[in-house]
Amino acid sequence: MYFNCFHLMPYPHLPADFQENYESASLDIPNALYDPKVGSTLYADYIDELVSAEAAGFDGVCVNEHHSSAYGLMPSPNLIAAALVQRTERVKIAVLGNALPVRDHPLRIAEEIAMRDNMSKGRIISGFVRGIGYEYYAQGITPTHSRERFEEAHDLIVKAWTETEPFQWYGKHYEFRYVNVWPRPYQDPHPPIWVPGSGSYESVKWAAQHGYTFLSVFAPTRVQKMWFDSFRKAADEVDRELTSEQIGLSIPTFVAETDEEAHRRARVHMEWLFQIGLRIKREYYFPPGYTSKASLTNMLKSGAKQFAHLSYDDLVKDGYILVGSSNTVAEKLHAMGEDLGFGQLTATMQVGSMGHREALENIARFGAEVIPLFDRAEASA
Amino acid sequence: MTITDSVQVEVTWIETTWGRIRVQSAGSGPALLYLHPAAGSSWRPFLDLLAQDYRVHVPEHPGFGETELYDGLDDPHDLAFLYLELLDALDLESVILVGSSFGGWIAAELASIAHRRFPKLVLIDAVGLRIPENPVADTFAMNQAETAAALFHDQEFAARLFAGEPTVEQIVQMTSDKAALAHYSWKPFFNNPKLEARLHRIGTPTLVLWGQYDGVVALVHGERYAAAIPNARLEVIADAAHSPLLEKPAETIALVTQFLR
Numbered sequence: 310m311y312f313n314c315f316h317l318m319p320y321p322h323l324p325a326d327f328q329e330n331y332e333s334a335s336l337d338i339p340n341a342l343y344d345p346k347v348g349s350t351l352y353a354d355y356i357d358e359l360v361s362a363e364a365a366g367f368d369g370v371c372v373n374e375h376h377s378s379a380y381g382l383m384p385s386p387n388l389i390a391a392a393l394v395q396r397t398e399r400v401k402i403a404v405l406g407n408a409l410p411v412r413d414h415p416l417r418i419a420e421e422i423a424m425r426d427n428m429s430k431g432r433i434i435s436g437f438v439r440g441i442g443y444e445y446y447a448q449g450i451t452p453t454h455s456r457e458r459f460e461e462a463h464d465l466i467v468k469a470w471t472e473t474e475p476f477q478w479y480g481k482h483y484e485f486r487y488v489n490v491w492p493r494p495y496q497d498p499h500p501p502i503w504v505p506g507s508g509s510y511e512s513v514k515w516a517a518q519h520g521y522t523f524l525s526v527f528a529p530t531r532v533q534k535m536w537f538d539s540f541r542k543a544a545d546e547v548d549r550e551l552t553s554e555q556i557g558l559s560i561p562t563f564v565a566e567t568d569e570e571a572h573r574r575a576r577v578h579m580e581w582l583f584q585i586g587l588r589i590k591r592e593y594y595f596p597p598g599y600t601s602k603a604s605l606t607n608m609l610k611s612g613a614k615q616f617a618h619l620s621y622d623d624l625v626k627d628g629y630i631l632v633g634s635s636n637t638v639a640e641k642l643h644a645m646g647e648d649l650g651f652g653q654l655t656a657t658m659q660v661g662s663m664g665h666r667e668a669l670e671n672i673a674r675f676g677a678e679v680i681p682l683f684d685r686a687e688a689s690a
Numbered sequence: 691m692t693i694t695d696s697v698q699v700e701v702t703w704i705e706t707t708w709g710r711i712r713v714q715s716a717g718s719g720p721a722l723l724y725l726h727p728a729a730g731s732s733w734r735p736f737l738d739l740l741a742q743d744y745r746v747h748v749p750e751h752p753g754f755g756e757t758e759l760y761d762g763l764d765d766p767h768d769l770a771f772l773y774l775e776l777l778d779a780l781d782l783e784s785v786i787l788v789g790s791s792f793g794g795w796i797a798a799e800l801a802s803i804a805h806r807r808f809p810k811l812v813l814i815d816a817v818g819l820r821i822p823e824n825p826v827a828d829t830f831a832m833n834q835a836e837t838a839a840a841l842f843h844d845q846e847f848a849a850r851l852f853a854g855e856p857t858v859e860q861i862v863q864m865t866s867d868k869a870a871l872a873h874y875s876w877k878p879f880f881n882n883p884k885l886e887a888r889l890h891r892i893g894t895p896t897l898v899l900w901g902q903y904d905g906v907v908a909l910v911h912g913e914r915y916a917a918a919i920p921n922a923r924l925e926v927i928a929d930a931a932h933s934p935l936l937e938k939p940a941e942t943i944a945l946v947t948q949f950l951r
Contacts, residue, residue: 598868
């Protein structure tokens with residue numbers, strides 16, 4: 310099992326009556342609620358937390374892209390990743406990911422990742438995502454273009470990383486007469502590509518066809534299993550061998566001395582993440598055309614609850630989160646790994662309103678007491 | 691004027707360069723092309739009223755209802771070229787043009803390109819103009835209550851219209867129609883920045899109809915259409931919002947038929 314420490318970089322200092330007065334913590338939440346003095350300290354703390362994961366024994370540290378949001382302060386994950394390059398020596402640095410369709414310039418993404426790959430001597434993992442529904446409002450991108458732009462931007466970026474002569478690109482959504490990315494990536498042929506997603510068949514099939522790593526997003530265990538199964542099925546259909554390291558589970562995680570203590574301390578932070586941070590007006594989350602007819606039908610028939618309507622007990626019972634003593638967490642993780650067949654764990658270790666000291670403690674304890682219980686022969690190779 | 695029993699509606703599929711278009715037709719008299727709004731292409735009672743005096747053709751915009759979205763059709767300006775071809779296929783050299791809301795935008799694009807084919811033009815609460823100080827409301831972001839308030843003046847009428855839980859299939863169809871609308875209108879948002887400067891080309895006698903309390907595309911858009919089209923007149927429909935054809939069908943159709951006579 311490979312262990313990655315993931316951070317959303319939330320801004321949890323919202324007014325006490327936030328839930329009564331605001332329907333969403335993203336898109337239209339006024340930035341008057343953001344205090345730069347508080348925020349600048351958060352950035353420093355959050356970067357320290359990710360850096361601490363290296364000494365704790367994690368294999369990778371991960372950041373991601375969100376816009377206009379109180380649950381994620383990284384509209385440019387590449388900036389944070391660049392800071393992490395300077396503060397770490399061993400760990401992989403994964404941007405999970407750059408939201409290709411909502412950016413207007415894929416070559417800028419290719420350039421920034423290539424720069425970081427050189428600056429880190431090849432420690433970069435490049436995640437590509439479509440972005441969340443509300444980001445199509447936030448960035449003014451037509452949602453029906455989402456998948457086309459995703460695929461075209463990806464094709465352009467990979468070609469820009471691998472061609473050694475300048476070339477032209479006349480695509481449907483992007484046109485460049487001189488594509489010539491300097492520097493080219495440090496890793497040959499390019500940084501590994503991961504595809505985080507909410508498991509639509511279109512997405513997992515695309516990831517399988519390209520031989521990439523599929524990483525889930527927050528979801529109940531039974532849904533994660535469905536996504537991984539469909540990823541394996543898609544790989545089968547195109548005769549691609551998958552290793553378990555190409556399947557990643559994403560889950561908010563908290564460990565403490567005992568199960569009882571862990572739940573007592575985690576509760577408020579997990580509740581903040583799901584009930585406040587991820588609170589979003591339904592229409593913002595699903596701009597028309599972002600989801601295919603087939604995926605929408607599946608979603609409606611599955612009767613999935615919105616994050617904001619999940620209680621702490623729901624989160625524990627359905628497996629959205631992983632909380633307990635080190636032994637409990639390791640056992641659950643081991644059992645889930647066997648059952649779901651994933652070989653990458655992407656654990657959110659600072660969760661919601663969790664303070665700096667508690668996040669550092671969570672990371673250190675997980676590194677000292679959980680990671681050593683797993684077979685690390687492969688991971689250290 | 692009263693709403694009579696439904697007329698016989700014929701459905702044909704017309705082949706075009708881009709793909710097949712479903713067209714509903716009914717009535718007899720001079721040809722009239724009705725370009726439907728975002729609410730969809732379903733045959734509405736007010737079309738029965740028009741069909742008493744006209745041969746009404748209602749093409750389904752690609753992506754709505756049963757007609758698929760086709761490559762190469764990305765905005766109402768593109769759709770105008772689709773409908774010019776459709777008129778050729780239907781052998782309609784001269785046709786009365788009526789468009790409501792999103793369909794009104796396409797009608798304005800069509801008339802600005804080929805006004806001589808349209809002896810009369812009716813625009814009803816049409817989107818399409820770029821007025822940054824009073825932009826079209828973001829209906830995509832609205833929940834059902836907000837949508838009802840923007841579309842209708844009479845909220846009891848709206849409540850009756852929206853009564854009952856839709857089935858999964860209905861939600862998927864509505865979302866699919868909305869996706870087509872988003873495809874054509876997300877950016878620029880319900881406007882063609884170049885349209886207003888082209889409207890002076892429209893020599894056609896034009897009636898601009900607007901719901902007094904339109905909460906989607908405010909009356910100022912109607913005033914701008916009426917000012918930019920040389921031979922246009924603006925009529926405001928009292929106690930209606932964005933959908934006077936649904937909320938005040940008799941009054942609205944009376945104004946239309948009076949103008950067309």
